[in-house]
Amino acid sequence: MTTDSNTDNNTHISPLPLEGDGGRLDSYPFYVEPFHVDFMGRMFLGILGNHLLNAAGNHSQRRGWGITALNENHQTWVLSRLSIELEDMPRQHEHGSIETWVESVIKLFTNRNFAILREDGTPYGYARSIWAMIDLETRKPCDLLTLYDGDIVRYVVQEEEKQCPIAGHGRFKFREPQLVRTIGTYYSDVDINGHINSIKYIEHILDLFPMERFRNQRLQRFEIAYKTESYLGDQLSFYVQEVDENETDVEVRKNVTEDGNGEVVCQAKVRFR
Amino acid sequence: MTTDSNTDNNTHISPLPLEGDGGRLDSYPFYVEPFHVDFMGRMFLGILGNHLLNAAGNHSQRRGWGITALNENHQTWVLSRLSIELEDMPRQHEHGSIETWVESVIKLFTNRNFAILREDGTPYGYARSIWAMIDLETRKPCDLLTLYDGDIVRYVVQEEEKQCPIAGHGRFKFREPQLVRTIGTYYSDVDINGHINSIKYIEHILDLFPMERFRNQRLQRFEIAYKTESYLGDQLSFYVQEVDENETDVEVRKNVTEDGNGEVVCQAKVRFR
Numbered sequence: 001m002t003t004d005s006n007t008d009n010n011t012h013i014s015p016l017p018l019e020g021d022g023g024r025l026d027s028y029p030f031y032v033e034p035f036h037v038d039f040m041g042r043m044f045l046g047i048l049g050n051h052l053l054n055a056a057g058n059h060s061q062r063r064g065w066g067i068t069a070l071n072e073n074h075q076t077w078v079l080s081r082l083s084i085e086l087e088d089m090p091r092q093h094e095h096g097s098i099e100t101w102v103e104s105v106i107k108l109f110t111n112r113n114f115a116i117l118r119e120d121g122t123p124y125g126y127a128r129s130i131w132a133m134i135d136l137e138t139r140k141p142c143d144l145l146t147l148y149d150g151d152i153v154r155y156v157v158q159e160e161e162k163q164c165p166i167a168g169h170g171r172f173k174f175r176e177p178q179l180v181r182t183i184g185t186y187y188s189d190v191d192i193n194g195h196i197n198s199i200k201y202i203e204h205i206l207d208l209f210p211m212e213r214f215r216n217q218r219l220q221r222f223e224i225a226y227k228t229e230s231y232l233g234d235q236l237s238f239y240v241q242e243v244d245e246n247e248t249d250v251e252v253r254k255n256v257t258e259d260g261n262g263e264v265v266c267q268a269k270v271r272f273r
Numbered sequence: 274m275t276t277d278s279n280t281d282n283n284t285h286i287s288p289l290p291l292e293g294d295g296g297r298l299d300s301y302p303f304y305v306e307p308f309h310v311d312f313m314g315r316m317f318l319g320i321l322g323n324h325l326l327n328a329a330g331n332h333s334q335r336r337g338w339g340i341t342a343l344n345e346n347h348q349t350w351v352l353s354r355l356s357i358e359l360e361d362m363p364r365q366h367e368h369g370s371i372e373t374w375v376e377s378v379i380k381l382f383t384n385r386n387f388a389i390l391r392e393d394g395t396p397y398g399y400a401r402s403i404w405a406m407i408d409l410e411t412r413k414p415c416d417l418l419t420l421y422d423g424d425i426v427r428y429v430v431q432e433e434e435k436q437c438p439i440a441g442h443g444r445f446k447f448r449e450p451q452l453v454r455t456i457g458t459y460y461s462d463v464d465i466n467g468h469i470n471s472i473k474y475i476e477h478i479l480d481l482f483p484m485e486r487f488r489n490q491r492l493q494r495f496e497i498a499y500k501t502e503s504y505l506g507d508q509l510s511f512y513v514q515e516v517d518e519n520e521t522d523v524e525v526r527k528n529v530t531e532d533g534n535g536e537v538v539c540q541a542k543v544r545f546r
Contacts, residue, residue: 035323039463050308186480190312207459211505232484
């Protein structure tokens with residue numbers, strides 16, 4: 001926490017260095033374990049997603065914005081969007097790292113970016129995410145620019161300083177998506193908050209695709225928009241809409257009634273190449 | 274690899290030290306990540322299982338018995354049994370380590386033990402496992418005592434030197450187990466060999482239990498016997514038999530026909546306390 005009075009100016013960029021202790025950018029190392037790869041030897045996207053969330057968590061934690069600190073204030077971070085785009089997927093036994101930084105803070109949201117790097121520093125790909133901070137009691141979003149006197153703005157790394165060269169989050173337009181699978185939710189789907197874990201949706205969505213897609217192509221881009229939480233015991237129904245031969249939109253709805261109504265839990269776009 | 278001629282004596286114990294580089298015992302560190310805990314904040318057993326297999330893999334690899342070396346000889350390790358017993362389960366943000374060693378080598382099998390330790394060295398619990406080495410072409414087990422001139426025997430840590438104070442693997446007696454769930458297998462269930470990943474069975478088996486079991490009790494012991502492989506697209510049917518109010522046996526069969534016949538993939542015993 002800081003009492004730096006400059007931070008009430010939203011466009012203020014602090015003089016903090018980009019890297020190093022107390023800088024604005026963090027690096028999170030990863031190693032591709034044997035059980036973390038698919039039948040092609042490529043890291044599962046869910047595992048990569050988990051690493052991204054860990055990198056984000058560590059970055060916040062070190063700057064006093066971690067979940068532990070927030071929970072004391074009855075607040076928490078909620079992931080709203082995640083878009084990952086990859087030139088290549090890390091393979092078994094490779095070492096890499098994830099750089100993460102906050103690109104911007106807009107009252108109720110932060111845009112956090114990621115670079116997914118090989119050991120030699122070249123990129124496997126990049127990711128973008130949007131997070132809200134909510135009050136645990138009201139479930140309403142908090143104004144990030146007034147909290148802690150706007151301390152978070154000191155950590156912003158603007159686009160001119162550090163690029164994230166992938167497209168922003170897209171929009172979903174579902175017309176008549178087809179129901180392809182309905183599954184129950186169980187013990188191993190649920191996180192410490194009692195919600196279905198945000199990574200599990202990624203796994204369930206990719207499980208809709210046949211083996212051939214992963215054998216003959218590779219995942220190029222995956223976008224997900226989290227709309228509402230689901231809980232243990234909820235039934236999740238997966239609706240699919242082909243955009244073209246390489247791109248598929250997926251909508252996940254919970255507890256769909258006989259007449260087809262059910263709340264939208266998340267929406268995803270999956271692109272193979 | 275060694276050409277030490279003493280190793281043709283099965284009971285020969287090498288003069289290697291217990292710990293340290295080139296010793297017989299390894300330590301594998303772990304950290305309990307946020308997405309690796311259940312709704313009670315306890316590490317998922319599947320995650321712990323994954324750490325045990327990594328610890329085993331590293332231990333073999335460092336001694337020239339790892340999968341990479343074996344694959345060049347068209348051989349691989351196959352996990353046959355795994356029994357885990359816990360006084361306590363690691364919790365979110367805790368650091369721990371897994372000690373592993375080979376307790377004995379019996380021609381076609383090795384008995385490998387594990388101690389699951391807190392940061393202060395006190396045990397969360399222990400595990401036992403049985404592994405066979407098979408020829409990748411014939412799928413037949415190899416004689417471990419003649420391979421590499423019996424080099425593996427040098428690494429044995431007999432029970433007098435290092436105890437694993439939990440019961441050995443039990444026997445399963447299925448009488449009339451009840452079918453409780455049948456599931457498909459998908460992309461995220463499959464490992465690099467195209468098999469359903471041995472950890473995924475653990476997750477699917479624990480998913481059979483209601484939330485209340487995990488809320489009001491904790492997992493005390495989990496045993497699994499792997500019988501045959503299953504593959505992407507196989508249907509897995511879960512048969513359950515209550516032993517007493519705290520203990521349940523589970524049998525997993527694949528592609529069960531209408532008259533109830535299907536090959537047994539694995540059997541498990543789950544004990545809560």
